[in-house]
Structures are given as structure tokens and as C-alpha cells.
Amino acid sequence: MSATLIWAAIAFYAVAGLVVVALARRRLATGAEDFYLAGRHVGGLVSAASYAATTYSAFMMLGLAGLTYRGGVGALGFELIYFAGLALLLIFGPRIWLVGRRYGFITPSEMLGARYGSPLLAGLVAVLSCAFLVPYSSVQLLGIGYLLSGTTGGGITVETGIVLGAALAAVWTIGAGLRSVAWTDALQAIVILVTAIAALFFIIDALGGWGTFLERIEAERGPWLAQPGPGFFSFWTFVGLTLPWFFFAISNPQVSQRLFTTEDLGAMRTMIIGTLTFGLVFTLISILWGFSALLVVPELDNPDLATPSLLAGGNVPAVIAVPLVIGILAAAITTVDSIALTLASMVGRDVYPRAEPGSGDRRELLVGKVVILLVIAAAAFFASLRLDLISLLSVASSAALLVIVPTIIGAFFWRRGTATGALASILAGTATVLVLQFTGVRIAALPNPVISFAVAIAVFVGVSLVTRPPADRGAGFIDGIRDDLRRMRVD
Amino acid sequence: MRLPLWVAVLLVLLVIGYAVPYLLLSDVEAWSGAFLFWIVFGIVVWIILVGRVARWDVHAPPPPRAPEPGGRRP
Known part of the structure; x- marks a missing residue:
């Protein structure tokens, strides 16, 4: 694929995005609530497209397709266990x-x-989220680099792709906060789904049609259709990968913050149904795409290059391939901008006021915008270090955020939970993640996320039971919303 | 607190989702094995979750909003 063609498409995407940002700015009112949450007035369809775009990132067409290429059908199971974890939206979303x-x-x-x-707990969660989500963002930017470099045969370098992605993410975020982020998300979600479906049909057609494709995979890549298949997805590897992702909807603040933004319960319902439908279809497309790469480009050393290699091969006409490249690029950008926006809001509200008490709304927003730039710059820096295998690194960040989950569940379901218990749980869980990661120590055959999650749960419960709960014992979060939940017929 | 039926069904489904491909379908090197199983798993999850949110009463009056961000603490 020619670099000039890709550059032209990027220019078109950038202009379209700038128009969306300019329109979003016209709606922007003053204040942090409007900038970070779009005034809590996001409608159902935009919420659905935006949530789906943020949660189903470039990981799908790059990392998940690569994981299928490497480990076979286990990648489908992995993604669908995550999909089942969206059930958490039904429980925690309305709360x-x-x-x-x-x-x-x-x-x-x-x-x-x-x-x-x-x-202090608010500050700790904000700081840890920054520490864990910056690497996750860097993986998205690296994905852009691989994608542009791979599809243009090196005509656009990985570094150029990283800088381009970072620059666009910064503009989309600072432009109008959540409004510009959500609207560009919605645009991207539609583009990527339509072009991915079309591209898959072209690839299958080039392979001789669906019948030939299915028969050839069974004949030539039979082990890829069974578990543990070619060997990558041993049972404990599968558990270690799926456990953090099952809790993604509540552990990752860039998606859980979206639960504040819908205009009413009906919009939240539309968001959930839309995300579930988008997720199921997009998962199937990405997995079949990964399988098709096994036949079209069978000898890749790096599975993450499966998609760029497929698109560069000439089987998909440029009229589909180029928009798909832009769709994947935009998917990575939407994940980075959502993370940058969320981290900015957390630092601006929960960390900075502690250092500078009495700072007002304007100051908070200014700090937030500086944080947006710092987060994106740091992510671009880490991406330029070219850390290995996209999918595994994404999962590692998610595993680290898993240690906050006991505190979140306790907030709504356990009156006896205490601040000391939550602080100790998050610190002990994080320490476990870091020690296991950096020393390479293994405990029995258990995957690291299982151990750090167990430590976080045990410490949260144990320390809470021997310390004093808040005076109201979480009444506002448990008893205070019970009547509302009953009236809305929410479990 | 009672566990809602749909949550219980989903938990059972999750156990099956981990167990069946590794215990019963590990030798089936065909689309009709783990691939078909997980597709059915995904569709059943979709039906359970969409079926549950469809019963939410979205017209129930919402609670009052806070006068300003972070303005009213529990």
C-alpha cells in the first residue's frame, strides 16, 4: 500500500476529526463537569458507540487477531470471557x-x-491508575506505529506513527473534553465495523470462499481449533489472561467514568445493548480475520504483524483497506484520548487539590489539560522503546488495575469495608504485582493476576474486619440508592 | 442479599465456558469444537444480558442531581 495514499487518508481523517471537535466545542460550557462528563447529558447512541469504541480498541484487529494467529481458538474464548464480564455493567452501571x-x-x-x-484513597487510586494506564496507552500508540509501518512496507516509520497518533489524541482530548472524545469515538466505531466486515469478506473471497476457508483451516491448522491448541493457551495462561479482563468494565477508570455520563437510565440501557452487540460481532470478525492470516501470511515471526501484512498483501481493495487502516488508527487514538481525559480528571480533582488546597474549577481544568499532554507524551515515549507483543502488555496493565476491584465491589456491597482495608488492599496487591513481574517468581502454576487478586481480596477483608468502618457504614452507596434501584427494577 | 437468577445462571455458564473446551473438546480439531461452543456461549450471554436490561424501568423518575460537582457528599 503506498505511503502517499495512507497519508492522504490520514489527512482526510484529521480534517473530519477537526470538524467534529470544532462542532463539539460549540456545545462546550464552562466547568469540570462539562469538560470531563459532557454535563452528564450524553445520549444512548453516542454513549453506545463511544463506550464500544473505547473498550474495543485497536487491540481487536491487531492484538486479538495476532493472538488468534499465535494461539488459535483460545483467543475467541478469551475475548468472550471478557464479553461476559460486561454483565458487571448491569450491576455497577446504575449504581x-x-x-x-x-x-x-x-x-x-x-x-x-x-x-x-x-x-488519601482517592489520591492513591488516581496515582496508580496513571502508573498502570500510561503503559496501556503506549501499547495503543505502538499499535499505530506497527500498523502504518506494516501496511506501507516501512514507507511510514513506526516512530512517525507514534508521534502522529499522540498528536491527534492530544487535539481530540483538549478540543472539547468528553464531547469531542465521544463524538470522534462514535465516528470511528462505525467506520471500523463496516470496513472490517467488508475486508474480511474480500480476504475470504481471495481464499476461494467460505467453504474453502473453513476446510483449509481444519486441514492445515487443525490444532488451532482446539484447546490448548498449538500450545500458547495452556489452562493457567488462559485463566491468567481472562481474569483481569473479566473485571475490565469496573477496574479501568476510562470506561467506568463513562457510567457517570449518560443522560438517563434509558441511555445507559442503549449503551449496554449497543456495546454487547458491537462486541459480539467485532469479536467474531477479528477472530476470523486472525484465522485468515494463518492461510494468507503463514510464516510471520511477529503475530502482531498479521493484520498489517494481510492489508499490505493486495487481497483487499484499497477502497476498503485504506479506510480500515484509518479505522484501526482511530481506534487506538480513541483509547488513548479516553485514558488521557480520565487520568487528567483524576489528577486534577484527586491529587492536585491535595498539593494545592483551595484551587478552583478553572485551575483544576488547567491542571487537567497539562496532565493530558504529559500522559500522551509519556505514552509516546514508552511506545518508542518498542516493548514486545502488544496483547500481553495490554493484559499486564489490566492485571495491575485488578487489585482495585475488591475496593470497588466493597463500596456497593459490603458495609464493613474500611478506608484502611481499601488502602492496604490496593498497596499489597500492587506490591504483589510488581514483585511477581520483576522477579519472575512463580507460585505453583498459578498465573500472577490470580495471586495478586487473591492478596487484594484477603487484605481488604482482613484489614477491614479489624479497623473501624466509616461512621455511616456506606449508607449513601448501599441503603441510600436501594429505593431507586427497586423503582428502576435493577438488581 | 439474594443472588438474582440471571447472575447465578451466568456464573454457571462461566464455569462451563472454562471447563468444556479444555476437558471435553481438547481433541476436537474442527470448527464444530471449541469455536462453535464459544460462539454459542457468546450468544447465550448476549441473550441473558439484553433480556435483563430490557426489563429495567427506564421511565422511573431519576433521583435529584447534586447542586454542583462533588457538592453533596454521602
Whole structure:
């Protein structure tokens, strides 16, 4: 694929994005609530497309297709266990929306700090989220680099791709906060789904049609259709990969913050149904895409190059391949901009005011915008270090955020949970993640996320039981919303 | 607190989702093995979740909003 053609398409995408950002800015009012949450007035369809675009990132067409190429059908199971984890949206979505509306929370860390009566807890969650999500963002930017370099045969370098992605993410975020992020997300979600489906049909056609494709995979790549298949997805590897992703919807603040933003419960329902439908279709497309790469480009050393190699091969006409490249590029950007926006809100509200008490709304927003630039610059720097295998690194960040999950569940379901228990749980869980990661120590055959999650649960429960719970014992989060939940017929 | 039926069904489904491909379908090197199983798994999950949110009463009056961000703490 010619670099000039890709550059022209990027220019078109950039102009379209700038128009969307300019339109979003016209709606922008003053204040942090409007910048970070679009005034809690996001409608159902935009919420659905934006949530789906943020959660189903460039990982799908790059990392998941690569994981299929490497390990076979286990990649489908992995993604569908995550899909089942979207059930958490039915349980926590309305609860987070209700307390957000009632108490005016803007960030998930602020919410936890208020629930447990501990601003320190809010600050800790904000700082740890930054530490874990910057590497995750860098993986997205690296994905852009691989994609542009791979599809143009090196005509666009990996470094250029990283810088381009970072620059666009910064503009999309600072432009109009969540409004510009959500609207560009929605645009991207539609482009990537339509072009991915079309591209898959062209590839299958080039392979001789669906019948030939299915027969050839069974004949030539039979082990890829069974578990553990060619060997990558041993049972414990599968558990280690799926456990953090199952809790993604509540552990990752860039998606849980979206639960504050819907205009009403109906919009949240549309968001959930839309995300589930998009997710199921896109998962199937990405997995079949990965299988087709096994036949078209069978000898790749790096599975993450499966998609760029497929698109560069000439089987997909440029009229489909080029928009798909842009769709994947935009998918990576939407994940980075959502993370940057969320981290900015957390630092601006939960960390900075502790260092500079009495800072107002304007100052908070200014700090937030500086944080957006710092987060994206740091992500671009880490991406330029070219750390290995996209999918595994994404999962590692998710595993680290898993240690916050016991505190989140406790906030809504356990009156006895305490701030000390939450702080100790998150610190002990994080320490376990870091020690296991950097020393390479293994405990029995258990995957690291299982151990750090177990430590976080045990410490949260143990320390909470021997310390004093908040005076109201979480009444606002448990008893205070019970009537609302019953009226809305939410479990 | 009682566990809602759909949550219980989903938990059972998750156990099956881990167990069946590794225990019963590990030798089936065909599309009709783990691939078909997980596709059916995904569709059943979709039906359970969409079926549950469809019963939400989205017209119930929402609670009052906070006067300002972070303005009213529990």
C-alpha cells in the first residue's frame, strides 16, 4: 500500500476529526463537569458507540487477531470471557450512575474516596491508575506505529506513527473534553465495523470462499481449533489472561467514568445493548480475520504483524483497506484520548487539590489539560522503546488495575469495608504485582493476576474486619440508592 | 442479599465456558469444537444480558442531581 495514499487518508481523517471537535466545542460550557462528563447529558447512541469504541480498541484487529494467529481458538474464548464480564455493567452501571448524579462525582477515584471517607484513597487510586494506564496507552500508540509501518512496507516509520497518533489524541482530548472524545469515538466505531466486515469478506473471497476457508483451516491448522491448541493457551495462561479482563468494565477508570455520563437510565440501557452487540460481532470478525492470516501470511515471526501484512498483501481493495487502516488508527487514538481525559480528571480533582488546597474549577481544568499532554507524551515515549507483543502488555496493565476491584465491589456491597482495608488492599496487591513481574517468581502454576487478586481480596477483608468502618457504614452507596434501584427494577 | 437468577445462571455458564473446551473438546480439531461452543456461549450471554436490561424501568423518575460537582457528599 503506498505511503502517499495512507497519508492522504490520514489527512482526510484529521480534517473530519477537526470538524467534529470544532462542532463539539460549540456545545462546550464552562466547568469540570462539562469538560470531563459532557454535563452528564450524553445520549444512548453516542454513549453506545463511544463506550464500544473505547473498550474495543485497536487491540481487536491487531492484538486479538495476532493472538488468534499465535494461539488459535483460545483467543475467541478469551475475548468472550471478557464479553461476559460486561454483565458487571448491569450491576455497577446504575449504581455508579446513581451515586454520581446524587453526589456529583466526576471521577471513579473521587467516588471511592468519598465512600470510604478517605481523600488519601482517592489520591492513591488516581496515582496508580496513571502508573498502570500510561503503559496501556503506549501499547495503543505502538499499535499505530506497527500498523502504518506494516501496511506501507516501512514507507511510514513506526516512530512517525507514534508521534502522529499522540498528536491527534492530544487535539481530540483538549478540543472539547468528553464531547469531542465521544463524538470522534462514535465516528470511528462505525467506520471500523463496516470496513472490517467488508475486508474480511474480500480476504475470504481471495481464499476461494467460505467453504474453502473453513476446510483449509481444519486441514492445515487443525490444532488451532482446539484447546490448548498449538500450545500458547495452556489452562493457567488462559485463566491468567481472562481474569483481569473479566473485571475490565469496573477496574479501568476510562470506561467506568463513562457510567457517570449518560443522560438517563434509558441511555445507559442503549449503551449496554449497543456495546454487547458491537462486541459480539467485532469479536467474531477479528477472530476470523486472525484465522485468515494463518492461510494468507503463514510464516510471520511477529503475530502482531498479521493484520498489517494481510492489508499490505493486495487481497483487499484499497477502497476498503485504506479506510480500515484509518479505522484501526482511530481506534487506538480513541483509547488513548479516553485514558488521557480520565487520568487528567483524576489528577486534577484527586491529587492536585491535595498539593494545592483551595484551587478552583478553572485551575483544576488547567491542571487537567497539562496532565493530558504529559500522559500522551509519556505514552509516546514508552511506545518508542518498542516493548514486545502488544496483547500481553495490554493484559499486564489490566492485571495491575485488578487489585482495585475488591475496593470497588466493597463500596456497593459490603458495609464493613474500611478506608484502611481499601488502602492496604490496593498497596499489597500492587506490591504483589510488581514483585511477581520483576522477579519472575512463580507460585505453583498459578498465573500472577490470580495471586495478586487473591492478596487484594484477603487484605481488604482482613484489614477491614479489624479497623473501624466509616461512621455511616456506606449508607449513601448501599441503603441510600436501594429505593431507586427497586423503582428502576435493577438488581 | 439474594443472588438474582440471571447472575447465578451466568456464573454457571462461566464455569462451563472454562471447563468444556479444555476437558471435553481438547481433541476436537474442527470448527464444530471449541469455536462453535464459544460462539454459542457468546450468544447465550448476549441473550441473558439484553433480556435483563430490557426489563429495567427506564421511565422511573431519576433521583435529584447534586447542586454542583462533588457538592453533596454521602
